[in-house]
Amino acid sequence: MSNNNRLRIAIQKGGRLSKDCQDLLKQLGVKLNLREQRLIAHSTNMPIDVLRVRDDDIPGLVMDGVCDLGIVGENVLVEVQAERQRQGVQSEVTKLSKLDFGYCRLALAWPQELGKQDKSWFEGKRIATTYPEILTQYLKREGINASTVMLTGSVEVAPRAGLADAICDLVSTGATLEANGLMQGDTILESNACLIQNKDLQDANKLALINKLMPRLRGVRQAKE
Ligand code: PRP
Ligand code: ZN
Ligand code: MG
Secondary structure (H helix, E strand, C coil): CCCCCCEEEEEECCCCCHHHHHHHHHHCCCCECCCCCCCEEEECCCCEEEEEECHHHHHHHHHCCCCCEEEEEHHHHHHHHHHHHHHCCCCCCEEEEECCCCCEEEEEEEEHHHCCCCHHHHCCCEEEECCHHHHHHHHHHHCCCCEEEECCCCHHHCCCCCCCCEEEEEECCCHHHHHCCEEEEEEEEEECEEEEECCCCCCHHHHHHHHHHHHHHHHHHHHHC
16 A cells, blocks of 8 residues: 555656666665556555656646656656646746756757748747647747647647648657658757656655665766766
8 A cells, every 4th residue: 555654756657768767766776566557666675656657747746745756857847837837836846856868859840841941931830749838938939920739649740630830849869750751940948857856845754765865866877977
């Protein structure tokens, strides 16, 4: 059973960060019994429960104190923070550490056959994205009048499907853009995975456990340098 005395860490269930998150926990000495399809995994050697959820849900779970810690891409964190700020709800977290995996960039892209384009091309266009807040802020900053089409997945097929003129999506290796005949434009945000903590966490035992794990995390990060 899980209870409130155990430190709760949210990680991505299936996706780009999952494997690295599991490896990191192992390197920190957290022994887990990770069985497929389980939402919660209990550590067998520390008072820690690991919740495996959708990456988009991680910032909110930590902001609301449902989880004490979370490992999430800065891209998702920035997007959720902007959305919550707009709604006037709690959007702060304590950033404990940047992590050395999950690097990607949020970039604009459009059909390759259109060739190179500059910012003015986006005027009046529709841009599909999973990051409407970050994209809207960028468009505002650049003075571009374009509309956003929110898609939670398959963003890269939107132009071909006639849902949008261009996209704003994460690029890691570039393989997805290439496979879909898209040309990469401006980078709007660069992102890494990071470790976040609920900003109101006060439980002394949990804080002591975090204090025990942080030097280990620094050791793991230094060993990689
Ligand atoms: C991102 C993005 C692309 C892919 C790009 O998805 O949406 O699908 O990665 O990577 P590539 O440049 O190496 O081909 P992500 O893995 O973050 O999953 P999600 O969109 O389901 O959260
Ligand atoms: Zn996602
Ligand atoms: Mg994707």
